Amino acid sequence: MPTRSVAVVTLGCTRNEVDSEELAGRLAAGGWTLVDDAAEADVAVVNTCGFVEQAKKDSIDALLEANDLKRTGRTQKVVAVGCMAERYGAQLAEELPEADAVLGFDSYTDMSAQLQRILEGERPVSHVPRDRRTLLPLAPNARHAASASVALPGHQQEAAPTVPLEQVAPASGPRVVRARLDGRPWAPLKIASGCDRRCSFCAIPMFRGSFVSRAPEEILAEARWLAERGVKEVFLVSENTTSYGKDLGDLRLVDALLPALTQVEGIERVRVSYLQPAEVRPDLLDAMARTPGVAPYFDISFQHASSPLLRRMRRFGSRESFLALLDQVRERLPEAGVRTNVIVGFPGESEDDLAELTDFLQEARLDVVGVFGYSDEDGTEAEGLDGKLDPDTIQERVEDVSALVEELTSQRAEDRIGTDVEVLLEGEEDGRLVGRAGQQGPDVDGVTYLELRDPGMPSPAVGDLVTARVVGTEGVDLLAVTGRAS
Numbered sequence: 456m457p458t459r460s461v462a463v464v465t466l467g468c469t470r471n472e473v474d475s476e477e478l479a480g481r482l483a484a485g486g487w488t489l490v491d492d493a494a495e496a497d498v499a500v501v502n503t504c505g506f507v508e509q510a511k512k513d514s515i516d517a518l519l520e521a522n523d524l525k526r527t528g529r530t531q532k533v534v535a536v537g538c539m540a541e542r543y544g545a546q547l548a549e550e551l552p553e554a555d556a557v558l559g560f561d562s563y564t565d566m567s568a569q570l571q572r573i574l575e576g577e578r579p580v581s582h583v584p585r586d587r588r589t590l591l592p593l594a595p596n597a598r599h600a601a602s603a604s605v606a607l608p609g610h611q612q613e614a615a616p617t618v619p620l621e622q623v624a625p626a627s628g629p630r631v632v633r634a635r636l637d638g639r640p641w642a643p644l645k646i647a648s649g650c651d652r653r654c655s656f657c658a659i660p661m662f663r664g665s666f667v668s669r670a671p672e673e674i675l676a677e678a679r680w681l682a683e684r685g686v687k688e689v690f691l692v693s694e695n696t697t698s699y700g701k702d703l704g705d706l707r708l709v710d711a712l713l714p715a716l717t718q719v720e721g722i723e724r725v726r727v728s729y730l731q732p733a734e735v736r737p738d739l740l741d742a743m744a745r746t747p748g749v750a751p752y753f754d755i756s757f758q759h760a761s762s763p764l765l766r767r768m769r770r771f772g773s774r775e776s777f778l779a780l781l782d783q784v785r786e787r788l789p790e791a792g793v794r795t796n797v798i799v800g801f802p803g804e805s806e807d808d809l810a811e812l813t814d815f816l817q818e819a820r821l822d823v824v825g826v827f828g829y830s831d832e833d834g835t836e837a838e839g840l841d842g843k844l845d846p847d848t849i850q851e852r853v854e855d856v857s858a859l860v861e862e863l864t865s866q867r868a869e870d871r872i873g874t875d876v877e878v879l880l881e882g883e884e885d886g887r888l889v890g891r892a893g894q895q896g897p898d899v900d901g902v903t904y905l906e907l908r909d910p911g912m913p914s915p916a917v918g919d920l921v922t923a924r925v926v927g928t929e930g931v932d933l934l935a936v937t938g939r940a941s
């Protein structure tokens with residue numbers, strides 16, 4: 456068979472990155488040559504994001520840009536996969552004829568054969584979207600056995616490779632079908648997918664399905680696989696990490712998983728993401744704080760701080776309870792980094808609600824805050840709520856809260872001057888060594904610029920974990936001086 460090449464273009468979150476690397480592993484195992492540049496690929500596979508309106512627009516733009524390569528590059532076919540493709544299916548295919556196929560999650564395990572048929576000129580029927588929560592039992596403890604028959608991207612479900620490649624682990628033990636699409640010294644590692652919460656603004660459960668945990672042995676096998684390929688930090692991702700183990704009969708499984716991951720040879724740091732504040736247990740805080748090798752990093756999804764508005768969001772909590780949770784975190788780890796996201800302009804948000812949020816932000820001493828303006832999401836409860844704010848008001852509030860957050864997070868960074876941090880070196884930027892402290896998550900949480908205390912000493916290598924002292928800041932970025940690698 457002639458050489459076939461494919462490029463996987465990823466949009467959206469780190470969960471999507473895991474799905475892309477699994478797709479890449481499946482395609483490599485099917486005999487496809489992976490290339491970085493879509494212009495050099497026979498087929499461009501665009502892993503779309505369907506979370507919020509801007510993400511959808513970015514996904515459409517990426518598909519159109521890939522389609523333009525049919526005229527200027529090698530590209531023959533453009534295929535849409537991912538959350539937006541799963542969520543809209545045939546509707547997306549009809550409105551975007553530039554895509555040669557729109558494939559849902561059920562196509563992932565057979566992606567190699569699917570792409571071959573598309574390359575040969577077939578245009579497959581686009582799937583009809585459905586509420587994926589209906590595919591698994593309502594009772595969590597009945598899901599694990601049933602999940603084998605439901606497509607769960609990023610869960611390494613069985614698909615026998617047709618070509619034995621280095622990316623595919625031996626048949627003994629859990630098989631890993633994944634191909635690294637970058638050379639970073641960190642990698643996301645999916646521990647679960649789906650969500651059982653019913654937040655009124657969120658459509659994710661509808662197209663990602665009910666919450667399903669991966670078995671600990673599968674997660675550990677993939678961590679070992681990543682370590683063998685130079686990964687020093689694994690970033691545990693899911694829609695809700697605090698629910699891990701609920702369908703396996705033990706909500707404390709994550710407490711035991713963390714030390715097991717830190718003991719994987721080659722893994723220097725484990726980072727936990729996406730904690731639901733209403734589900735955070737003291738035992739989990741203890742496990743995160745007391746396990747050497749777990750980053751002092753707490754990604755807690757507050758979304759707002761006004762109790763009445765949180766109820767409209769179908770969430771729990773208040774400014775007081777959230778501040779108490781932060782106190783619990785800092786009692787255990789005074790140096791902890793905390794990030795969150797907030798939604799501004801939710802239907803019914805009053806001036807008092809907004810003041811409650813800004814008061815919370817001023818008291819919380821958060822390291823990073825993502826500020827999002829509310830927009831209707833198809834099929835969600837919030838889409839039908841009264842009290843909608845006009846777009847100009849929402850934008851004004853977003854700008855005001857964003858300005859406050861920029862000031863507060865810069866102050867929080869300055870609080871770290873004089874403290875020691877552990878920095879994972881990731882490379883150079885504008886002639887400066889750059890990495891991330893334990894308190895800084897990937898991509899969006901700021902970076903640390905490193906300067907050697909002794910300019911004559913050898914520079915640390917990418918992937919080294921370096922001890923450094925913070926001496927200054929640039930916004931949320933840290934400036935630190937180091938004398939040795941640990």
